[in-house]
Amino acid sequence: MNSVHDMGGMDGMGPIIEEKNEPVFHNEWEGRIFAMNLAMGAWRKWNIDASRHARELIPPAEYLRMSYYEKWLAGLIELIVKSELVTRGEIESTTPTAGSVKAVPALNAEQAMARIAAGIPAKRNVDVPARFKVGQRVRTRNMHPVRHTRLPRYARGRFGTINRDHGVFVFPDTNAHFLGEKPQHVYSVCFAARELWGARAEEKDSVHVDLWDEYLEPA
């Protein structure tokens, strides 16, 4: 979807402010909502693409105003309500509905540590042919899906070169909407900075974007 999360190339966002000796979490609640997102993921009611999409659905003005972990709070609420783990009424009343079934067992501390140590690989060991090879010129499709995509607007309809084949990965455009993993090759595509930004960019510079097979066509 063409929303404000896709901000590569925008102007006017202000200076970059680097905080000295920044803590991992600025307040206790940031750590708690971070951990809740990870722990709730273990119920396997959604996937990483769906959770990114939940945050993209935050209306643009609010998205820009909210801090990172406020977005994680909004996103988690969206996910648990949509997946029917929790009702909107329960969130509002902060109490479980009378007679609602208690889920068991929740992820414990040991399982939580095992979960982050193992990770959640997005690579799939399936034999899917690569439509492009390293060194090949490609053009990105000029596509504007209203749903989730990982092809940024600044790199649509642009010419680039396949720099590296990362292997076969889950396709976010379908996976975010529970329409299947549709595994396909992901390539690092090298774009000359001037192909993307014209004379504003330096001639020698480049931007490398990781793109799925389906985003590309032969140049």
Place this chain on the structure above:
Amino acid sequence: MNSDLPNTHEHDHQAVPSDAALRVKALESLLVEKGLVDRTALDALVDAYEHKIGPRNGARVVARAWSDPAYKQRLLSNADAAIAEMGYGGFQGEHMVVVENSAKVHNLVVCTLCSCYPWPVLGLPPVWYKSAPYRSRAVIDPRGVLREFGLELPEDLEVRVWDSTAEVRYLVLPERPAGTEGMNEEALAALVTRDAMVGVGKVSLSKVVSAS
């Protein structure tokens, strides 16, 4: 949900718990009561990212690459395996690529679409990395961004920006500074900053470059 979104003025009255703090607390209680989360799991996750998983991990990887040419080759050709050799890996670092800075090339990592970052080696990203100013400008004006971090790059140096749009996470292997020839891995690791491994800083003997 959208009618009572948290406001941005919480820093103006820190003594009062912010709206977000209250809402998170209420959500945690609800999820615990429903049996959906176990508080000890939350405690363990917070502790892991506050104390165990952070940029010191990445610094050890970099220091080893500087000290051991065979390791460096493995790191550049198969980062997942080389990083696993050091005991690191897992969530948000399942598929790693390491890009090397040199006298000719400077690499810079960003995630324009969200805030993807290699957690096992760098920990959770700092606020600036997740913020709109960095995400919007790193791809269109990398040299201007680097200047804001105090890094002026010569015109003939090639800047390569890596936008983490997929599940591959990038780590920059910074240049080893001159004057560190006699140093062991531990001493070298102490010099390596998070900023240098994202590409917004360089490693220097005095660490002056990365201090903002």
